[in-house]
Amino acid sequence: MSKDAVVAGIDIGSSKICALLGEVQREGRVHVLGVGVVPSKGIRRGVVVNIEQAVEAISAAVAKAERASGYKIVSAYVTVSGAHIASLNNRGVVGVAGEERIIREEDVQRAVEAARVISLPADRQIVHVIPRSFVVDGQDGVHNPAGMAGYRLEVDAHVITGGTTAIQNMARCLSRAGVEVAGLVFEPLASAAAVLSDEEREMGVALADIGGGTTNLVAFMEGSVCHTSVAPLGGGHVTNDIAVGLRTPLGSAEELKLAAGQALYAEVAPDEVVRIPGFGGGGSEVSRRRLCEIVEARLEEVCTAIAGEVVRSGYDGLLPAGVVLTGGVAETPGIETLAQEICRLPVRTGRPHGVSGLGDLARGPGYAAGVGLLLWGAQAEYSPAAAASVGKPVPTGRADGRRAVLAKSAGRVGVWLRSFLP
Numbered sequence: 050m051s052k053d054a055v056v057a058g059i060d061i062g063s064s065k066i067c068a069l070l071g072e073v074q075r076e077g078r079v080h081v082l083g084v085g086v087v088p089s090k091g092i093r094r095g096v097v098v099n100i101e102q103a104v105e106a107i108s109a110a111v112a113k114a115e116r117a118s119g120y121k122i123v124s125a126y127v128t129v130s131g132a133h134i135a136s137l138n139n140r141g142v143v144g145v146a147g148e149e150r151i152i153r154e155e156d157v158q159r160a161v162e163a164a165r166v167i168s169l170p171a172d173r174q175i176v177h178v179i180p181r182s183f184v185v186d187g188q189d190g191v192h193n194p195a196g197m198a199g200y201r202l203e204v205d206a207h208v209i210t211g212g213t214t215a216i217q218n219m220a221r222c223l224s225r226a227g228v229e230v231a232g233l234v235f236e237p238l239a240s241a242a243a244v245l246s247d248e249e250r251e252m253g254v255a256l257a258d259i260g261g262g263t264t265n266l267v268a269f270m271e272g273s274v275c276h277t278s279v280a281p282l283g284g285g286h287v288t289n290d291i292a293v294g295l296r297t298p299l300g301s302a303e304e305l306k307l308a309a310g311q312a313l314y315a316e317v318a319p320d321e322v323v324r325i326p327g328f329g330g331g332g333s334e335v336s337r338r339r340l341c342e343i344v345e346a347r348l349e350e351v352c353t354a355i356a357g358e359v360v361r362s363g364y365d366g367l368l369p370a371g372v373v374l375t376g377g378v379a380e381t382p383g384i385e386t387l388a389q390e391i392c393r394l395p396v397r398t399g400r401p402h403g404v405s406g407l408g409d410l411a412r413g414p415g416y417a418a419g420v421g422l423l424l425w426g427a428q429a430e431y432s433p434a435a436a437a438s439v440g441k442p443v444p445t446g447r448a449d450g451r452r453a454v455l456a457k458s459a460g461r462v463g464v465w466l467r468s469f470l471p
């Protein structure tokens with residue numbers, strides 16, 4: 050890998066689109082060079098619903114990040130989300146080829162490839178094949194089989210699939226914005242890369258990214274992904290409830306939520322009032338408690354969905370590191386306490402770390418996915434095989450020989466990136 054490799058990430062959300070560029074330094078560390086954020090358009094609940102609008106918004110975010118960094122984004126890692134995402138566990142088996150029956154990285158990669166063999170309808174495609182653990186000649190629980198002796202190597206993998214149409218529409222938007230997809234990353238996996246520690250992953254943890262239109266969850270156990278899910282619920286629903294409940298335009302409802310919203314209405318003083326702008330001018334006053342009651346009711350539903358997924362994962366009671374919240378909604382005051390009461394697990398808010406040069410703009414939990422894309426890209430660039438063998442979430446799409454380039458706008462060619470396509 051060249052010293053000044055540059056990676057780009059574009060987090061395409063229902064509320065905002067965030068493009069980031071980062072320089073990959075030694076050991077996969079990333080220094081952020083530029084960030085561009087614009088309000089999302091043409092995306093609903095994680096999927097493209099209006100190509101023209103989405104292209105315009107993506108282009109605007111890309112242009113901002115390019116201006117900030119002095120680089121041109123030709124290829125980027127991109128988040129994928131939405132109700133079309135599904136997951137299953139599968140096993141891949143291969144014979145060990147080498148003369149002395151010593152398992153090599155190539156054998157590990159072949160086993161992971163074998164786990165891709167599942168019958169899928171024509172309208173679905175694989176997004177990730179994430180190794181969970183390996184079995185060598187019947188001995189299970191192996192984390193890194195490379196270097197071990199054996200005849201038969203098996204991998205238990207978590208396979209994430211997505212709807213081909215939704216993915217193609219996203220890729221079309223990016224292509225029209227002049228960006229090639231270097232790799233797709235299921236949104237909470239990207240967020241996890243930016244906020245979780247190795248220890249949390251090892252002990253057992255669930256990460257829930259609560260965005261504008263979706264709540265995406267990923268659970269880790271013994272260092273690897275054990276469960277993923279998507280729920281079509283997010284902060285946009287809270288805003289909508291406020292608009293309907295207090296009879297105010299959506300824009301005012303969003304402003305009220307950000308200025309005075311809080312997840313535990315009982316903690317708000319009963320005499321506090323907020324001003325509610327009405328339709329067509331005018332307005333009224335309402336107690337802040339009433340506003341927060343609406344916020345709490347919807348966030349209770351979101352947290353109940355998260356708790357339900359933790360139970361469905363089969364690991365409830367086995368996640369000592371609890372739940373980590375990311376996404377813009379994780380900024381809501383009091384949400385940690387509410388989630389803790391409902392999930393009956395420790396809850397913390399995850400802010401992106403592990404990169405340098407991140408300005409104030411992108412420090413909140415809503416930027417975890419964007420920052421995670423850079424880390425994901427850096428890790429894939431640095432050592433995809435090593436990362437896969439320790440069960441870290443790396444893109445495992447087939448490298449089909451296609452390559453993408455990030456060129457510096459000054460005309461100097463940047464670096465060639467390995468292209469991981471789904």
Ligand SMILES: Nc1ncnc2c1ncn2[C@@H]1O[C@H](COP(=O)(O)OP(=O)(O)OP(=O)(O)O)[C@@H](O)[C@H]1O
Nearest residue numbers: 062063064065260261262263284285376377378380
């Ligand atoms: N300080 C805050 N308090 C409460 N809610 C907030 C705050 N900041 C952002 N939000 C809410 O978070 C949501 C946006 O979150 P985020 O930016 O993670 O969404 P997204 O990634 O665009 O959407 P998605 O991932 O669902 O497609 C919006 O509903 C917004 O109102």
Ligand SMILES: [Mg+2]
Nearest residue numbers: 062236260418
């Ligand atoms: Mg998001």
